[in-house]
Amino acid sequence: MGKLSVNLCGIELDNPIIPASGTFGFGYEFAELYDINCLGTFSFKGTTKDPRFGNPTPRIAECSAGMINAVGLQNPGVEKVISEELPKLKACFNKKVMANVSGFAVEDYAYTCALLDKEDQVGWLEVNVSCPNVHGGGMSFGTNPDAAAEVTAAVKKVTTKPVIIKLSPNVTDIVSIAKACEAAGADGISLINTLLGMRIDLRTKKPIIANKMGGFSGAAIFPVAVRMVYQVANAVNIPIVGMGGVTTAEDVIEMMLAGATAVEVGAANLVNPFACRDIINDLPKAMEKYKINSINEIIGGCK
Amino acid sequence: MKQVFLTVTANIPLTETVFEMVLKGDVSEVKNSGEFINIKLEGKYLRRPISVCDVSENSLTIVYKVVGGGTEQMSQMPVGTKLDVLVGLGNGYDLAPAGDKPLLLGGGVGVPPLYNLAKRLIAAGKQVSVVLGFNTKAEVFYEDEFKKLGATVYVTTADGSYGIKGFVTDAMKDIDYTYFYTCGPEPMLKAVYTASNTSGQMSFEERMGCGFGACMGCSCKTLTGYKRICKEGPVMKKEEILWEN
Ligand SMILES: Cc1cc2nc3c(=O)[nH]c(=O)nc-3n(C[C@H](O)[C@H](O)[C@H](O)COP(=O)(O)OP(=O)(O)OC[C@H]3O[C@@H](n4cnc5c(N)ncnc54)[C@H](O)[C@@H]3O)c2cc1C
Ligand SMILES: Cc1cc2nc3c(=O)[nH]c(=O)nc-3n(C[C@H](O)[C@H](O)[C@H](O)COP(=O)(O)O)c2cc1C
Ligand code: FES
16 A cells, blocks of 8 residues: 555545545546546536536635535436446546435435446445435435435445445534434545535625525635544544545645545635645655655544 | 746736736637636635737736726736736637628627737738727727727717717617627627627626636526536627526
């Protein structure tokens, strides 16, 4: 194993760096900029059973050290992802990809995951439970331990690939939700998704985002993410993928000390398209500075 | 698309709020008129998208209006400032269907991307007419620049303080043209869409996360499917536009 390699749910990663879902498309846009095989892996755009256009625009608002997005899970639907996006990705990425899945009913998740399970290119299923449950009064699956567990169990039934449940930070007790997912069979937990946020245009006195509210992410949310990763890491016995505001190699080390086995990088890719490549290049030097021989040994190192 | 570091070699006011900035460096990635660049500014999380107004072998010109903190910061930049810029973004205008007498219509800071377009069309032997629309006389810029290229220039002001009183469409009705190219605020684009009697191309704006196709922040619906303003746009053909409201 190399100095940077880690093992995520039974699959070895050359390094712990993973571009986060929704900020890296299906990879090939970035493959025009650099060889994306340098990545640990990446999580592709949130995929749903049916194609979605998503929300009306404006979908983006800037914040101090971050941004709000209300893209609304625009994607071509799982069938097209498999027939069109995965073949394009294959031409530029020879590692296993993380398939990010969303749904609006438990059956949707199971349907989408069952199809993706058959794809050799897919290494892990990252199941985003921050979506509203249309049968549950619109409450997000991720805000209720029972609903999150129900999605976990349904997905586990249709796949043999590792299932990583991606949690929403917009909850009062993240630990209880993580534990419920673990009990329902989750192989890993990833967190955090975006924090619910809003901006108002002072000139028009209206919300900047057409959908009024959206997901806040970027450098500003890093301390919240570290805290939640730390809490969950100390409560479950499955690997954790940490994310939220990660921008530098130092951030990666901090996130891993908090308990993450691998680290996702989201909004930073949008501002600096080379962010992940740069972080990977910077990581050995940062490790040297903090006297870390192998990145693997610092996972959960902060007690 | 390419990330480059460009140096400010000029930054001068054209009006009270509109500035012209020249950036020097590797601009080889800029291919078409109507493309844009995305500029990283100190203390701002997202980059600022600005159209390429003109491009030469080793420099490009942008014209921007101060509307908020980012453009305010740009207006204060001294010559010599180094900027982290993504260049070669967006599709740009397609010159092929222009015909002999293309008409270019720009509103406010929608004028700049038409400058390099006019230059290329004139170089291709076209007889170019340009309508520049502003609110009032004090806001007018680039009239002489377009004239120097050899274009026939009409200026409209909404309050009638200079040139033709009214909107770009008021000047448009008396001009003989084979095709149109336009950029400006959305109400103007809609008016041009309705008033035009030929085919044409229009450049759109949207709030952007990345500017290079990664985030789906700038999507719009068209008659030929979903498009990203930053990648498949900002220029759309008249025939594919779907007005949603
Ligand atoms: C493809 C494209 C080309 C453009 N070309 C030009 C040009 O040539 N000249 C020019 O003056 N302006 C142009 N604009 C608009 C320009 O991007 C905004 O005026 C600028 O981003 C405002 O930044 P600010 O910090 O001053 O304003 P703020 O309001 O403080 O900006 C806050 C956030 O909102 C975004 N934003 C605000 N207004 C707009 C807008 N109209 N369009 C897109 N994003 C916006 C900013 O980028 C930033 O992320 C263009 C926009 C696009 C999308
Ligand atoms: C534009 C954008 C789109 C996103 N789309 C998705 C998505 O489709 N599925 C998902 O699970 N998370 C999505 N996210 C959340 C990110 O994957 C990540 O969890 C979050 O942004 C926090 O990380 P960051 O601060 O590094 O951006 C999106 C984030 C952004 C900024
Ligand atoms: S701004 Fe990100 S896809 Fe267009």
